[in-house]
Amino acid sequence: MLKFVKNHMDSISGIEIYPIISLLIFFGFFVVLFWWVVTAKKDYITTVSNLPLDNQNDTKL
Template identity: 45%
Template structure:
């Protein structure tokens, strides 16, 4: 019995993996860029939240 993979009939299905890869790459690049640029003061502040230090400033 000859069986043709039915998804081959969707026009341009190969675009899907390509689009997803690009999307992730862009997303990842943006997040990385943000993280590198992030304000050191904010990072230190957020990092210490679980330790419940007395009276931290609220910014």
């Protein structure tokens, strides 16, 4: 089965670019996420981290 898949993948022209593209997307996502975390303002982080504990905005059903 693996031999069939390998032979079939080799017959597709230009397929070697897909692993590179997916690696770049994966790496790019985490670089952007890291940049966002490093540059986030401390006030925003504090506000968002206190949201689950904030009882003033609770609505009763």
